[in-house]
Amino acid sequence: VxxxxxxxxxxxxxxxxxxxxxxxxxxxxxxxxxxxxxxxxxxxxxxxxxxxxxxxxxxxxxxxVPVQTIMTLILLEVFNPFYMFQVFTIAVWIAERYYYYCIAIVLMSTFGVATSVIQTKKNQESLRATVExxxxxxxxxxxxxxxxxxxxxxxxxxxxxxxxxxxxxxxxxxxxxxxxxxxxxxxxxxxxxxxxxxxxxxxxxxxxxxxxxxxxxxxxxxxxxxxxxx
Structure with a gap:
């Protein structure tokens, strides 16, 4: 052999x-x-x-073509330097008791993360369907x-x-x-x-x-x- x-x-x-x-x-x-x-x-x-x-x-x-899970995409997006800066900003506003600003930043950041994750997931699935x-x-x-x-x-x-x-x-x-x-x-x-x-x-x-x-x-x-x- x-x-x-x-x-x-x-x-x-x-x-x-x-x-x-x-x-x-x-x-x-x-x-x-x-x-x-x-x-x-x-x-x-x-x-x-x-x-x-x-x-x-x-x-x-x-x-x-690997397709990442929703949780993986969320973690990758959340640990982006921009959102890490947002966390620091929220902490500062809480310390200053500007709660309305904190709520606004949290809502905008959540919307941004959700939109990015959904779009990335669709792109990965579309690429896999095209290639495979x-x-x-x-x-x-x-x-x-x-x-x-x-x-x-x-x-x-x-x-x-x-x-x-x-x-x-x-x-x-x-x-x-x-x-x-x-x-x-x-x-x-x-x-x-x-x-x-x-x-x-x-x-x-x-x-x-x-x-x-x-x-x-x-x-x-x-x-x-x-x-x-x-």
Whole structure:
């Protein structure tokens, strides 16, 4: 059984490279690979056993957005320097027996804390609903899996009517019309073409016209020679 040594540090995974005898940062399958090698890798996607091993290393394909509790948000807001100053002000007014001023400050501070906490809670829940998207996707070969179970090396089949990308992927065959407004702000759809099968190292910026980014909307796909778009 093949074993791996890895650990997590500041939200980054480092894996032990036995060949170089050093820790290296865990990266995708595209690092150091040529475009031709990516095509060759797609011709032999990982089997079930290998997929399980890869998932144990890379983890699930998801972004977890934590949502803080109401009590946590209240404490964070109350211990803000502004409200700490308000507490000091209230103590001064009480010492001077200006109770009406104290009541006014307490009411305004309570309203400010409540408004801020409610707005922060809504923003966190809205962000989580936007980011934590998942669906069932089709792999090359007819197998269907949950998008959270995708792993590096999987070959996706894009439907003709389009879909929302739930991971970054290189387009190997066919072409696609993509709406990237969520990433770039451009409202005009862009056309993505298949990655050329050339012996040149893959570069994300240089070959961005062949990359489908997570969160973008694939409007339409077009295949050639009866080969599915993948």
């Amino acid at each position: 093949q074993q791996f040594r890895l650990f997590r540090h500041k939200k980054q995974y480092l894996i032990w490279d036995t060949g170089r005898a050093q820790w290296i940062r865990l990266a995708g399958v595209e690092r150091g690979a040529t475009c031709a090698q990516l095509h060759a890798l797609a011709a032999r996607p990982p089997c079930s056993e290998r997929r399980l091993r890869i998932l144990n290393i890379y983890g699930l394909n998801e972004i977890k 998207a998942y669906a069932t996707v089709e792999l090359w070969g007819g197998r269907r899996v949950d998008s959270r179970a995708l792993c590096p090396g999987d070959v996706l089949v894009l439907p003709p009517h389009g879909c929302t990308m739930l991971c970054d992927a290189a387009l190997l065959t066919g072409s696609a019309i993509v709406n990237e407004s969520m990433l770039t702000g451009e409202s005009v759809p862009v056309t993505k073409t298949a990655l050329q099968r050339i012996d040149k190292e893959f570069n994300l910026k240089e070959h961005s016209s062949s990359v489908l980014f997570c969160g973008t909307k694939v409007i339409q796909t077009r295949y050639y020679s009866n080969e599915p778009v993948k």
